[in-house]
Amino acid sequence: MDKSIFDFSDYRSYLEAKTGAPGTRKGVKAAMAKALHCQPTYISQVLHEKAHLSLEQAEILNGFFSHSKEEAFYFLLLVQKDRAGTKALREFFQEQIDEALRRRLVLTKRLGPKDVLSEVDQATYYSSWIYAALHIALTIPELRTREALSDYFHLPIRKITEALDFLISAGLVASTGNGYAVTKAQIRLGNDSKNILKHHTNWRLQSAESLDREQLTDMHYSGVVSLSKADVIKVKNILLDAVKTSQALIKDSKEEELCAIAIDFFNLRK
Template sequence: MDKDVFDYNGYREYLFDWLAGQPKRGRGLRSSLAAAMHSPVSHVSQVLGGISDLSLEQAEDVNEFLGHTADHSEYFLLLVQHGRAGTAKLKSRIESQLERIRQKRLILKDRLDVKTSISREDQATFYSTWHYAGIHILLTIEKYQTKEAIARYLGISLKKTTEMLEFLISIGLAKQEHGRYLVGPTRVHLGNDSPMINKHHINWRLQAIQSLEREDMQMALHYSSVVSISKDDATRIKALLVKSIENAKSVIRDSKEEELYSFCLDFFRI
């Protein structure tokens, strides 16, 4: 789908384009949408054809089905109210509400353009779970630049995915262009002295543990050992590992973005 709900002035057009933008042009999704609304499929067809309107209760069911965030849900409900409005005066009032929301989002986008780093408060949210960093890097891979594809790949709900994308957009780590989510202008760097560094390491070590329990081990690499060595050799090994990291980062920098991998390395004294 090439647009966001905020780009629409009518909810029918939005729903029609959303269905058309799904795999196989949404074949079979009308039935799923009807089930979510507790309505027959014929009612969905009548709504899309302009014969019937959604009730507000059905609109809320659609919000849940599409994984709308609170802001998306509010706007979509206003679109439905606008479609149902019976007088020009009421339509005009709702149009003003819709326009205020659109203008507010434009101002927010303008502010995001000048961001170069994220605040400590936003870092706390970003590193609260590995999903934020995972989604941020997934956006570099073309096949995962829609919220539906991200939700399927990570195995999380569409609503949670949308909320996380909205957060990444709000801090400039993501942006939306032509219906796709891309990496934004802001950069995130975590120094070794950051209070978030331990949480960052823990997030990805937990993923390493989960990787051990999965069956797709062919392309994974896990090595664990306990050794007794001299102090000088410990320094030598650390230098070798640092050099390996630098070499790996050189390969990563020039690599085509196709798959998401985690790269963790540990060498420490017990």
């Protein structure tokens, strides 16, 4: 897997990774030099710490590498930190870099927030696991009637009906001639939401209950580890990237099975 720019703490290491291993760099370096209107030898001097990119050149490379807005901002911070002539200025840009990494670690910054519910409806939606479960279950054709949902979840039809009535009033579900269907409205909680704790608790409780009926397709992992402070950030990034990759796969996957995803990685310091 190619490394992200956010895996690098200085811009030269990033450029070395982008230009490839020694012996394979000529084409990329030549293209970079052409974009910067300079000689390929200048690129070599930059990589070997004998010269610096200017901010104008860094901005050109943002376009050359097709950086996103977030990536472009981070790349410019890396260049400015390495160009800084005093310790205080380097520390200033390092603080900006650290803040950019912290923002990126927030899940909604990685995946993008989607929220159409009022605060009142959010409080109801996240008060019980059943609302989210029914909401997503309706994407499966075989589960689009009250009876099918009742059998699947082993819940009374009355409870199913009450939950569906709420989802309809919230605009998340529509009643059809043959049952129910989800609308295009989507929601996602941010880390700063007052409902996030309840949401996580709902699904951790369901995860614990699933242990009594574990299937071959289930996966439960628990472990206590010790690692460096720097690697804590790396592990969290790996898990967030796994979530992003999974979401991309799930997006185009045929709706056949209803599953829950719950990942925990946390500091045990009390």
